[in-house]
Amino acid sequence: MVDNSAFDDIPGTTVFTAERAHQGFPLNQFCMSLMKAENRARFKSDERAYLDEWPMSEGQKRAVLARDYNAMIAQGGNIYFLAKIFSSDGVSFQTAAASMTGMTVEEYAAMMLAGGRSPEGVRSKREGK
């Protein structure tokens, strides 16, 4: 059996393994449907009704409605699939990324301009480095 426990040691990071892809399959396939303009329009006109067409869990649907990307990732979502949601919303990748960090969009943009988030202290929970 493969051992992916080392990934859980990386702070604030979820590695999209086959197990997570299995859990997130309906959520991620819903995201793929937003690559068609007519589906984006249907989703926008009644998000809940559109989501109910997909065999997603209630938790996955609620996370989408709340645009809670950390919650979507925790339920098997992958950021490249989820990008279809915020692209449909006209939201940039940087704004979406900021929303996952607990920082404001302005704080996050300033951090990036200053060289980004340092890896110091966020490489490993266990080793604290």
Place this chain on the structure above:
Amino acid sequence: MARISAGLTTSHVPAIGAALDNGRSKEPYWVPVFEGYNWTKQWIASDMPDVVVLVYNDHATAFSSEIIPTFAIGCADDFAVADEGFGPRPVPTVIGHADLACHLAQSLILDEFDMTVVNKMDVDHGLTVPLSLVFGDCEKWPVRVVPIAVNVVQYPPPTGERCYKLGQAIRRAVEAYPEDLNVQVWGTGGMSHQLQGTRAGLINQPFDRSFLEAMSANPEGLRSISHLEYLREAGSEGIELVMWLIMRGALGEHVEELHRFYHVPASNTAVGHLVLVPADEKTEVRS
């Protein structure tokens, strides 16, 4: 005979495409990014390749969660520009080179690299942003493209070692193609970046700079970087750097570096760009 004349690496940040497409490339935020490619634009115009073997990753565009090929090669005559959720980028259709692509597919599979053959696929920013960075705004792309898509979305991507060896096999296959073609290999993606979770925004400039240096000076050292090390040091999406090693493997043991560019940030990402040319022939002549 076809030959690989040069290799190029570049990040493929989607916001770079958006800046170009929305007329924002002259904004102070973006000017330094595009300036890093001015040298390359002039250089490539002086020795325009016939074909670019363009190594990139599909970002859940052509390949949904239904089928995830580790290595895929595009053998179509052309590749439509994908709608990634905000309409297709307003750039030309990508023209393939089906004959070379079919030759590469057959050669690589018989050389024990089990490529997935793709006869129809849309291409996303991973492939079109590098073309825009190098060729700018144009009515049609000045080169044909053989797309090689590498899975770096679902874990595990191929190892760096496997990617390097695929590059070596691409070189053998190109050099066995009878037509006299000038071929470049581009490796795209990276450098350090993380787009998810509370660690989003991670940038590791020391890691990136040593990676850039090692691409020409010590590629052997890059081949053994583990997935865990990429994840820790370069961020969850920095693992795209394995695709650079396909390009590097295709150039042979020795290279000459013509151009290097590094800039932080473009959106969430550290931009890295190299132009390398094979130098093994020169070495043989000298010895």
